[in-house]
Amino acid sequence: MVTKTKTYAQRAKDHPNTAAKQLLETIDRKKSNLCVSVDVTRKANFLAIIDLVGPFVCLVKTHIDIIEDFDHDLIEQLQVLSKKHDFLIFEDRKFADIGNTVSLQYSSGVHKIASWSHITNAHPVPGPSIITGLASVGKSLGRGLLLLAEMSTKGSLAVGSYTEDAVKMARAHKDFVMGFIAQQRMDGVGAEGGSGTEEEDFLILTPGVGLDVKGDGMGQQYRTPREVIVESGCDVIIVGRGVYGNPNALDVDGVRRQAERYMKEGWKAYLERIGE
Ligand code: 5IU
Numbered sequence: 404m405v406t407k408t409k410t411y412a413q414r415a416k417d418h419p420n421t422a423a424k425q426l427l428e429t430i431d432r433k434k435s436n437l438c439v440s441v442d443v444t445r446k447a448n449f450l451a452i453i454d455l456v457g458p459f460v461c462l463v464k465t466h467i468d469i470i471e472d473f474d475h476d477l478i479e480q481l482q483v484l485s486k487k488h489d490f491l492i493f494e495d496r497k498f499a500d501i502g503n504t505v506s507l508q509y510s511s512g513v514h515k516i517a518s519w520s521h522i523t524n525a526h527p528v529p530g531p532s533i534i535t536g537l538a539s540v541g542k543s544l545g546r547g548l549l550l551l552a553e554m555s556t557k558g559s560l561a562v563g564s565y566t567e568d569a570v571k572m573a574r575a576h577k578d579f580v581m582g583f584i585a586q587q588r589m590d591g592v593g594a595e596g597g598s599g600t601e602e603e604d605f606l607i608l609t610p611g612v613g614l615d616v617k618g619d620g621m622g623q624q625y626r627t628p629r630e631v632i633v634e635s636g637c638d639v640i641i642v643g644r645g646v647y648g649n650p651n652a653l654d655v656d657g658v659r660r661q662a663e664r665y666m667k668e669g670w671k672a673y674l675e676r677i678g679e
Contacts, residue, residue, distance in 0.1 A: 406604050407588055407636045408677055411436070414604055422521050422547025423581035423606055426491055430461045430639070433489060436632070436669045438462035438608065439662060440495070440643035443650040446472045450480050452647050452658060457488025459662040462522070462608075464493045464641060467514050478519050493608075494520035497551065499528055502536025510540045517541050524549040524584055527569040534572065538579040547581035552589060555611025556622040567593035573605060582606030586626075588636035610641040614668065619644070628665065632672035640669045 406414060415427035430436050439456045441463060443449050449470060453463055463485070467473065485492055494516045498505040505525065509517045516523060517540045525533050527550050537548055552569040553561050561569070566585070570593040573580040582605040583589055589605055613625030625645075631637045646661045648654060 406590060410677055411638075411673075418604060419577070420547050420579070420581040421545035422491070423604075425521065426461060426547075426581075426606065426639075429489060429491060433459075433461055434670055435459055435461045435666045436639050436673055437662070437666045438464050438493065438639050438641045439646050440464040440466075440610065440641050441647065442466055442469065442643050443647070444469050444471050445650075446470055446474070446477050448650045448653065450477070450484065451653065452650070453481065453484050454488075455655060455658045456646060456662040457484055457490060459659075459666040460488075460490050462491050462493050462639065464495050464643075465520070466495055467516070468496075473513065478515075482519060491521040492519060493522040493524075493549075496520075496523050496525075498523070498525040498533060498537060500533070501529060502532040502539075504536075505533055506536040506540050509537055517544055517546060520546070522547045522549060522581070524551055526551050527565075527572050531572050531575065534576045534580060538576070542579050546579075548579050549582050549584050549606075549608060550580055552583040552585040552592075553587070554584075555586060555609075555624055557618075557624055558622070570594075570605075574603065577603065580605075582608060582638075584608055584610065585637070586611070586631075586635060590636075606639065607637040608639040608641060609635070609637040610643075612640045612642045612665075613645040614665070615645065628668040629672045629675070632669060633676045636676070640665065 411427045412431040418424040437460050439460050550569050552566045570589050609631045628640050642665050
């Protein structure tokens, strides 16, 4: 469990992946391991929420394809907010096709994800060619890829040998894969002899985090920041509705308050984990 007890700053210092290094540096600078997931369908709401939570997050997670009035100006404004508040951008695209197709989905179309998203993610289901396909676009831009090793939903099939094989795929492509979407640390998973390797430092970003409810009635399962960061050794908590509530009746002070609350809980858990 090497990376579990190291500080974010120590890990940032010699991380070989540009996006991972940027994220670890941002976490350390802002003392925030909170990523807010902004799953709303109107551009104005999307930007308003990001401007409110910006001071409290290291990362903003997007689902750009759900925005009904998407335009290029939205991306420009998102980038302005990313500079203003000092956070990175993670498009939660969950690529899942053959290498050639994902390289086009990543670089082209309406959204041109690779041009603005520091981090994106992919299902390992097609095998290693999904990584090489995405790397052919993103690597030279200094982007990072997260593999979906596990999911937070009830009955997820991403368990056991599937998860182990995802970790093995990542180990073979450390130049572009910076970590996992998972529910626990992956150190040692799928490794010979069952131990983690000293030289690998995959970041674990974890959705399914909430302080007030345990689920959403649609399969989502929530755990607390402490369970995620201390007990499971993950690095970044991803929180959506727990922060922004009802996007159609935006409570401006409430959003700010919840973002600060989750940021503080996430940081407190991290300090406990590293023994401070
Ligand atoms: N998300 C999950 N669970 C997963 C993966 C992604 O919840 O296993 I992979 C996404 C879905 C949504 C966000 O965009 O993270 C969680 O939002 P809520 O905190 O509102 O449930």
